[in-house]
Amino acid sequence: MGSNALHVLKGINFSVEEGELVAIMGSSGSGKSTLLNILGMLDELDEGSYTLDGVPIINLNETKAANYRNKFLGFVFQSFNLINYKTALENVALPLYYQKVGRKERQEKALKYLEQVGLKEWAGHLPNELSGGQKQRVAIARAMAAEPKVLLADEPTGALDSKTSYEVMDLIQKINDKGNTILIVTHEPDIANMCKRIVHLKDGIILEDKRVEQVRASQYV
């Protein structure tokens, strides 16, 4: 796996303030997912530095990375990545389990976040009993349950039709409205326009970094 290492990012200087909603755009191969994975500590950087909430993220062993991920980051994936034998509620409660939150509190918190994404009554359902949009909402609830500093979403609407995409974006905007920092990787301009800032990547460098007038997703829902 390490034998075909590729230099994807070639000098990126970029910082995100608290409460921002940033879209990272670019064609495939532009390095947008790699950037997100480094930010998410799912991948390692081999040069440069990365500071998250004043903590330098450097020389992490897996245990440390796991703890940081658990404390700082929430992930939303294109393919949802729910654990298929766990109910919606159990999926949402899982990061809390790794935070060593007590069982009862875990359940309550998970249910609270499921309610926020409007799926309280689906708490006992397995992922394969849910629609794509519902699955992504469960994934968002799971990412939020750990109360992370940053929410990282890799093509969160990539597997969804446009109506469902807007619903999910509406949810993300609402979460952002509460002051949460969110980074979204996408290649869909309409999704990017629903963010407050768009970063364009091409061939591993930042082509453009602009603030945009946010389009509210609620008008399409």
Add this chain to the structure above:
Amino acid sequence: MFSRDNWKEIFQTIQKNKLRTFLSGFTVALGIFIFVVLFGFGNGLINTFDEFFGDDATNVFFVFPGRTTKPYKGYKANRQIEFENSDLADIEKNFPMFLEYTTPRISRSSLVKYKNESNNYSNRAVGPAHQYAEKTIMMKGRYINEADVTNRTKYAVIGRLVEKDLFGSDNSIGNYIDIGGSAFMVIGVFQDEGGDNEERTIYLPYTTRQLIEKNTDKIDQIIVGFRPEIGYVGAMAFDRSLTRFIKDKKNISPDDESGIFIRNIADQLKQNQQFARVLQIIVAFVAFGTIIAGIIGISNIMVFVVKERTKELGIRKALGATPKSVISTILLESVFITTISGFIGMILGIAILGSLGDTLKDYFITNPFINLTMAISATIVLILFGALAGYLPAKRAADIKPIVALRDE
């Protein structure tokens, strides 16, 4: 590591992944089951073995006359040697420090009749001490005694099956049976662990048999019981001096191997025990192989399990699972499954062995059993090695970067 949450997590994974649980559980249960059954069968073989050779006393020589092959002291070769009553007395006189008892045996087969029932039975004309040599167990009545020998009484001690054949459910004691034309009174019924043939035998006083046969004093064979305290070495020494004594008395060349024969049970027993030990080693070897196969099986399943769970583990890691918690999740699950199913297999195996009893006696397996300590140790070994075999793939899974694991489809 052993918190309630952890266990709940494990139980859930087990419940939700029934096929996986079944596969690994089945392998382990089967491995232990086969081990227990095989080992039990091995013990059953040894039991059968002991039974075959255990029905006679072991401190006994059977002395048979033969035919000489060498001329000696003026006698020609090819002379039939015969034993007489005096030989018995001479042996008793010359080896008092070795001897426990002696008894002659004259074996015949005769038609035996009682009322309308008749059959051919082998009968042995013997002395009282024969009871110890054959380990004959009296069920009712008594065995032949010294008075019978002295008075040449026409008494017979019959086997359990002889009584069953001739008398049916009637009592045989005190009734007269016709043995080869002479009437004998039944004075006892015996049983013998040597099997049906032994229990279809009739014992008579040897002097009575000699009287019937034209008052001869010839005997077929001499059975010599020696003191068990002399041990194996003493028995072998006694064997040699007894051979020398009889050869000298009967004018047989000391280097003639065919004049007389001594069947030395102690020597045979030693060989048999060695054979049984070899059997035990073979069984242990096969059982050990089964355990190895079980370990390989569970290792394969662990590799498969980890492979199958790669993505799930990636998700867990992205959500903050540490490598340690990933390893402990996989290992605890596997140890839990192997422990439960290992003991199920063990108990099933023991139950099967217990229920078999004597039913496989035709295949030389009697009362198969396994020592519980052995069964439990084997199960624990399998569990430990299963955990060890699971640790390596679990460690590798824990070290996979979550991004790689997440990409796994």
